[in-house]
Amino acid sequence: MAILEIKDLTKKFGGVLALDHLSFDVKEGQILGLIGPNGAGKTSFFNVVTGVYAPDNGEILFKGKDIKSLKPYEICQKGICRTFQIVQPFRAITVFQNVMIGSFCRTSDTKEAKEKTLRVLKFMDLYQKAEIIANDLNLIDQLKLEFARALATDPKLLLLDESMAGLNTTECKAAEYLIKKIRDKGVTLVVVEHNMRAILSIADHIVVIVYGSKICEGKPQDVVRDQKVIEAYLGEGFSNVALK
Amino acid sequence: MKVVKIRNKKLVCPKIYLFLAIFILLFVLPLYLPQYYIHLLTMIFIFAVAAEAWNIIGGYGGQFSLGHAAYFGVGAYTSTMLFHYFNISPWIGLLLGGIVAVLLSIGISHLCFRLRGPYFVISTIALAETLRYLFINQRWITFGARGMNIRYIGNAPLYFQFSGKLPYYYIALLTMLIVVFVTYKIINSRLGYYLIALGQNQDSAEAIGVNSFKVKLIDLCVSAFFTSIAGTLYAQYIYFIDPDAVFGLSLSVQIMLFAVVGGIGTLWGPIIGTFVLQIASEWASATFGSGLMGFKFIIFGSILIIIVLSGKKGIIDIFTTLYYRLLQTEQKQL
Amino acid sequence: MNWSIILQIIISGFFLGGVYSLASMGLTLIFGVARVINFAHGEFLMIGMYISYWMWKMLGGIDPLISLFVVIPFLFFFGALIYWTLFRPVMERTDESKIALTVGLSWILQNLALIIFTGNYLTIRTSYSDSIIQIGNIRAGYPNIISFISVIIMSIGLGYLITNTSVGKAMRAVSQDSEMAQLLGIDPNRIYTIAVALSTAVVGACGSIILSHLYVFPLVGSPYTLMSFVVVIIGGLGNVKGAFICGIVVGITEAVGTYFISADSGVMLAFILLVLVLMFRPRGLLTKGHM
Numbered sequence: 092m093a094i095l096e097i098k099d100l101t102k103k104f105g106g107v108l109a110l111d112h113l114s115f116d117v118k119e120g121q122i123l124g125l126i127g128p129n130g131a132g133k134t135s136f137f138n139v140v141t142g143v144y145a146p147d148n149g150e151i152l153f154k155g156k157d158i159k160s161l162k163p164y165e166i167c168q169k170g171i172c173r174t175f176q177i178v179q180p181f182r183a184i185t186v187f188q189n190v191m192i193g194s195f196c197r198t199s200d201t202k203e204a205k206e207k208t209l210r211v212l213k214f215m216d217l218y219q220k221a222e223i224i225a226n227d228l229n230l231i232d233q234l235k236l237e238f239a240r241a242l243a244t245d246p247k248l249l250l251l252d253e254s255m256a257g258l259n260t261t262e263c264k265a266a267e268y269l270i271k272k273i274r275d276k277g278v279t280l281v282v283v284e285h286n287m288r289a290i291l292s293i294a295d296h297i298v299v300i301v302y303g304s305k306i307c308e309g310k311p312q313d314v315v316r317d318q319k320v321i322e323a324y325l326g327e328g329f330s331n332v333a334l335k
Numbered sequence: 336m337k338v339v340k341i342r343n344k345k346l347v348c349p350k351i352y353l354f355l356a357i358f359i360l361l362f363v364l365p366l367y368l369p370q371y372y373i374h375l376l377t378m379i380f381i382f383a384v385a386a387e388a389w390n391i392i393g394g395y396g397g398q399f400s401l402g403h404a405a406y407f408g409v410g411a412y413t414s415t416m417l418f419h420y421f422n423i424s425p426w427i428g429l430l431l432g433g434i435v436a437v438l439l440s441i442g443i444s445h446l447c448f449r450l451r452g453p454y455f456v457i458s459t460i461a462l463a464e465t466l467r468y469l470f471i472n473q474r475w476i477t478f479g480a481r482g483m484n485i486r487y488i489g490n491a492p493l494y495f496q497f498s499g500k501l502p503y504y505y506i507a508l509l510t511m512l513i514v515v516f517v518t519y520k521i522i523n524s525r526l527g528y529y530l531i532a533l534g535q536n537q538d539s540a541e542a543i544g545v546n547s548f549k550v551k552l553i554d555l556c557v558s559a560f561f562t563s564i565a566g567t568l569y570a571q572y573i574y575f576i577d578p579d580a581v582f583g584l585s586l587s588v589q590i591m592l593f594a595v596v597g598g599i600g601t602l603w604g605p606i607i608g609t610f611v612l613q614i615a616s617e618w619a620s621a622t623f624g625s626g627l628m629g630f631k632f633i634i635f636g637s638i639l640i641i642i643v644l645s646g647k648k649g650i651i652d653i654f655t656t657l658y659y660r661l662l663q664t665e666q667k668q669l
Numbered sequence: 670m671n672w673s674i675i676l677q678i679i680i681s682g683f684f685l686g687g688v689y690s691l692a693s694m695g696l697t698l699i700f701g702v703a704r705v706i707n708f709a710h711g712e713f714l715m716i717g718m719y720i721s722y723w724m725w726k727m728l729g730g731i732d733p734l735i736s737l738f739v740v741i742p743f744l745f746f747f748g749a750l751i752y753w754t755l756f757r758p759v760m761e762r763t764d765e766s767k768i769a770l771t772v773g774l775s776w777i778l779q780n781l782a783l784i785i786f787t788g789n790y791l792t793i794r795t796s797y798s799d800s801i802i803q804i805g806n807i808r809a810g811y812p813n814i815i816s817f818i819s820v821i822i823m824s825i826g827l828g829y830l831i832t833n834t835s836v837g838k839a840m841r842a843v844s845q846d847s848e849m850a851q852l853l854g855i856d857p858n859r860i861y862t863i864a865v866a867l868s869t870a871v872v873g874a875c876g877s878i879i880l881s882h883l884y885v886f887p888l889v890g891s892p893y894t895l896m897s898f899v900v901v902i903i904g905g906l907g908n909v910k911g912a913f914i915c916g917i918v919v920g921i922t923e924a925v926g927t928y929f930i931s932a933d934s935g936v937m938l939a940f941i942l943l944v945l946v947l948m949f950r951p952r953g954l955l956t957k958g959h960m
Contacts, residue, residue: 629780
């Protein structure tokens with residue numbers, strides 16, 4: 092069952108065509124990897140889906156309903172939450188308070204929100220650091236905080252934008268584990284990532300975007316062998332190379 | 336000692352007892368004080384209400400309004416005109432003034448909230464000045480620059496008039512405590528958390544479900560409501576209002592001043608700021624006499640500059656820093 | 670409604686607007702380059718005006734235009750001093766901090782003037798104080814004409830300075846991207862100082878220029894602060910040409926309001942214009958955003 096349907100999505104910024112008749116579906120419960128060279132339009136895609144920009148054309152259906160014209164906060168209330176390419180926690184307040192903002196999405200009662208915040212912090216293994224000011228956290232913890240805050244909004248669909256940027260191998264593996272853990276809780280994920288090894292290990296399904304349009308989609312092992320994909324990443328000279 | 340330090344919350348125990356002591360004092364003191372001090376304190380309470388109300392949107396809300404006199408004046412004139420023309424009790428006028436102020440603030444929100452920084456500030460000034468101008472020019476109902484008197488009818492509690500100063504004192508004190516309580520409730524509620532988030536990073540906040548416009552709107556409505564109540568209190572206590580006094584830019588700036596000097600974005604900052612500055616200005620008047628009329632403002636201006644240059648968020652911040660330094664306590668937990 | 674009335678209003682508008690233009694160019698300069706929202710802007714006009722007044726009184730009736738030779742350098746250095754002592758520590762802070770700072774400064778300056786000079790309304794008389802030019806039904810006072818010409822000359826001079834000199838180009842660079850400007854060897858502090866000093870000098874000159882036909886008193890600067898902000902916002906913060914043009918526009922708006930409604934309605938009309946602009950084009954009528 093498709094939780095998110097993208098049909099013919101188009102967006103121009105001035106002269107630049109960021110999204111070019113993009114169409115694909117995200118199935119409920121899967122981890123979908125969105126990959127493509129820099130500037131391919133992946134962050135623009137997130138921005139359009141979450142209501143930061145309105146698309147010029149096309150449809151965005153979430154659980155069958157059109158969400159094209161909704162504002163970012165409405166989209167979050169409907170159940171889609173996103174993280175940002177450069178982590179943006181609320182720096183001057185504590186981890187606990189950061190997650191509280193997310194918890195308040197589903198309840199207006201402070202006590203309930205606090206209980207939920209504690210649950211999420213424990214799930215993300217941040218409970219020990221609840222009273223630390225967000226700005227003082229290291230990168231992996233800030234990442235976890237970003238996840239925690241998003242999780243607190245009880246999303247059905249989570250959009251992760253290059254969460255592993257700047258992480259070393261161990262930290263990456265920890266992030267992969269967390270992403271899988273989130274999926275096991277019933278959240279569908281769309282993950283944008285440049286780290287190929289990570290994406291290949293966690294994604295059920297991959298969509299490749301180049302210059303705003305989809306050039307390939309399918310299972311990870313099939314996508315990496317696709318000629319068009321290899322060309323896009325490595326150039327035409329390598330189109331004969333078969334990756335193992 | 337575990338301490339949580341954020342922009343607006345302090346969980347250090349000793350402070351609560353200190354404040355309790357001060358409040359018991361404030362309730363009991365007027366029975367023994369001379370009239371002059373009761374008057375001084377009553378005026379302080381009235382302006383503290385306005386400053387604390389300003390802080391709700393100017394401090395916690397991050398919207399630096401220099402046009403709050405608009406709401407003050409609305410409160411003052413609504414209750415006064417309703418009493419003058421229709422003999423409606425100023426108690427009712429108090430509430431109606433608050434409602435008018437809320438309606439005004441909704442309109443102002445729609446006009447001004449999409450503006451950032453200096454644009455927003457100037458627009459608030461322009462709106463308050465427009466109101467001042469309107470009330471000066473519509474002489475036929477507002478008596479223009481001559482101002483309006485509140486008709487003296489003797490001791491009439493139901494009409495918000497009392498023969499002594501004490502009732503006004505307690506009403507003003509109570510109102511001040513109510514505004515502080517309301518602010519406290521807001522800080523600990525969803526609205527308060529959302530305001531903090533908006534102040535930190537509006538885009539991030541919207542991405543996790545914060546309707547920034549609605550949050551700021553509610554915030555401004557609450558602020559406007561209580562500012563207007565301060566206006567009615569002022570009118571009923573002073574028995575006279577005029578457009579310059581209640582709609583003037585000077586008033587708007589002073590309200591901001593009290594909050595900023597005391598501690599913008601803190602629970603007690605505006606109260607403390609009002610106390611300190613009003614007492615300082617009374618001292619200046621007493622010491623230098625009325626010959627140097629402008630001295631009060633020079634003091635106000637200098638204190639404001641000193642606070643800004645200090646980089647601290649007002650008197651409360653300065654004392655908190657000193658307090659921790661004295662105790663050599665860690666402010667943050669690592 | 671006949672032509673001479675329209676023309677008269679337009680001419681009054683130009684006279685009013687000319688001063689607004691020059692004053693606003695100063696304000697937009699200080700904001701565009703140094704990002705300082707200067708609520709004490711009008712107080713520098715007041716200082717310039719008082720200096721010219723006292724020079725006229727003490728030195729046997731010197732024309733305010735001559736006093737410019739004293740006013741401009743004095744206010745230039747005074748502005749630089751203000752920058753070094755008060756503004757420099759807060760350059761990296763929030764806009765609100767700067768607003769609070771300059772509000773405090775404006776109060777201090779206004780009330781110092783009140784204490785030193787008393788609240789009396791003072792004015793000067795020159796040989797041409799009462800002279801009028803009359804063409805048909807249209808009249809214009811000599812002082813107004815001379816003020817207007819002075820203001821235009823200074824505006825052109827300022828515009829030239831910004832466009833054609835290396836200092837001006839440095840200021841424009843800093844206003845667009847101060848980090849990059851630094852990487853290219855421009856010392857931001859020096860540029861900020863010059864921008865602030867230039868701003869205070871220019872608006873102080875306005876004060877001297879208007880002395881020939883207006884009264885000086887401690888609060889004379891306040892309306893100019895407010896109007897400068899109105900003009901600068903309508904024209905786009907940081908846009909010098911915009912400030913110049915919109916100054917005239919606002920001046921004409923005020924003149925229209927004053928003629929058709931009443932004396933202070935002119936200012937109100939300008940405010941209404943501001944509100945309309947903010948509603949429909951929040952970035953200003955002629956935005957480029959930069960100088």
